[in-house]
Amino acid sequence: MAFILGSGSPRRLDLLAQLGVQPDAISAPDIDEDPERGELPLPYCARIAREKVHAVTAAPNDIVLCADTTVALGRRILGKPEDAGQAAEFLHALSGRRHRVITSVAVRRGDRVLQRDVVSQVKVKRLSDVEINAYLATGDWQGKAGAYAIQGPAGAFIPWISGSFTGIVGLPLSETAGLLQGIGYPLYCEAL
Numbered sequence: 039m040a041f042i043l044g045s046g047s048p049r050r051l052d053l054l055a056q057l058g059v060q061p062d063a064i065s066a067p068d069i070d071e072d073p074e075r076g077e078l079p080l081p082y083c084a085r086i087a088r089e090k091v092h093a094v095t096a097a098p099n100d101i102v103l104c105a106d107t108t109v110a111l112g113r114r115i116l117g118k119p120e121d122a123g124q125a126a127e128f129l130h131a132l133s134g135r136r137h138r139v140i141t142s143v144a145v146r147r148g149d150r151v152l153q154r155d156v157v158s159q160v161k162v163k164r165l166s167d168v169e170i171n172a173y174l175a176t177g178d179w180q181g182k183a184g185a186y187a188i189q190g191p192a193g194a195f196i197p198w199i200s201g202s203f204t205g206i207v208g209l210p211l212s213e214t215a216g217l218l219q220g221i222g223y224p225l226y227c228e229a230l
């Protein structure tokens with residue numbers, strides 16, 4: 039049995055390390071992440087995580103883990119910004135409001151798939167142009183859903199969350215540990 043992390047995200051690798059889990063292999067899935075017309079954020083996020091976990095090639099007894107993090111402003115999906123202009127647009131839209139961050143985690147072993155969707159609420163303070171421009175200049179928004187990362191400088195913009203901090207960063211550890219155990223990964227076994 040090999041454990042394959044189906045993610046190119048360094049955050050997910052770090053979060054797994056918090057559980058004491060080191061993948062035997064890393065294989066970033068390459069799928070089309072465009073939302074379908076009218077698709078709502080939660081079903082979108084769950085679909086993308088499912089498609090990712092099926093896109094990774096593995097032997098029948100291997101365990102594959104994939105996740106998708108989606109920022110939802112009402113019914114609107116804020117993906118990874120294409121450029122600084124779009125990042126600025128996202129940050130203006132999030133300013134002074136609450137939004138949801140959804141992370142869907144999927145694990146697969148052969149044909150068996152287990153999946154959990156974890157929804158958190160995040161409040162962003164009202165942002166000035168100076169704050170937005172300073173954050174854009176850091177480049178930290180690149181590759182981040184919704185154009186921010188709570189674990190970076192944008193943490194200063196977030197006075198309140200409800201839900202899973204690790205889920206907002208990209209891999210909800212409590213639910214992930216449960217999924218890994220459910221699919222037969224020997225989590226905690228070496229410590230016994």
Ligand SMILES: Cc1cn([C@H]2C[C@H](O)[C@@H](COP(=O)(O)OP(=O)(O)OP(=O)(O)O)O2)c(=O)[nH]c1=O
Nearest residue numbers: 045046047066106107182183187188206207208
């Ligand atoms: C909201 C938020 C997102 N993010 C990141 C987590 C994800 O890496 C990224 C969302 O993109 P994803 O498509 O979920 O993941 P990814 O493309 O980085 O990696 P892969 O598909 O190979 O697994 O945004 C943060 O790091 N912090 C945050 O606060």
